[in-house]
Amino acid sequence: MSKDLESPYVEGVPDWDALYRARGDEVSTTRPIFxxxxxxGVQLPGSTGRTKARSVVVLQHPCSMRTNGVDLAWQVxxxxxxxxxxxxxxxxxxxxYNLMPLPDIRPDVTSQSQHQA
Structure with a gap:
């Protein structure tokens, strides 16, 4: 049994679209948060206490981020x-193992910042 992890590469070529259901304008504004x-652009304080726009990924499970099964909790x-x-x-x-790669997460961006983790 191989110890290699699965990869989005097919015959040496990355298929980033295989990693995402929707990105950018493809995402429905009525879809629940998962x-x-x-x-x-989320305004959050950093380790120094300075607030600035940041990009974040939701880690919490959907069941625990809703206070009554419907309403989103105050903090996620x-x-x-x-x-x-x-x-x-x-x-x-x-x-x-120390990061979650998010390659081409911003397909509208052509600079290196389209690849994040």
Whole structure:
């Protein structure tokens, strides 16, 4: 049994679309919030207490982020999403256990900041 992780690469070429159900304008504004959803421009304080616009990914399970099964809780567990370099195929299959790669999360951006984690 191989110890390699699954990879979005097909014959050496990345298929980033296989990782996402929807990005950018494809996301319905009426869709409920789920684990893994990424939000940009969220005003949050950092470790220094300075508030600025940040990108975050939702970590909390949908069942625990709703107070009565319907209404969203006042606070939801998230992690900051930052720019990262694109991970090549050996990097994917060998494991990056300390981060959640989000390649091409911003398909409208052509700079390195389209790849985040």
């Amino acid at each position: 684990t893994g959803d990424v939000f940009t 567990l998230v992690a900051e999403v930052t720019n990262r370099k694109e991970i090549d195929e050996p990097g994917w299959v060998g494991g990056h």
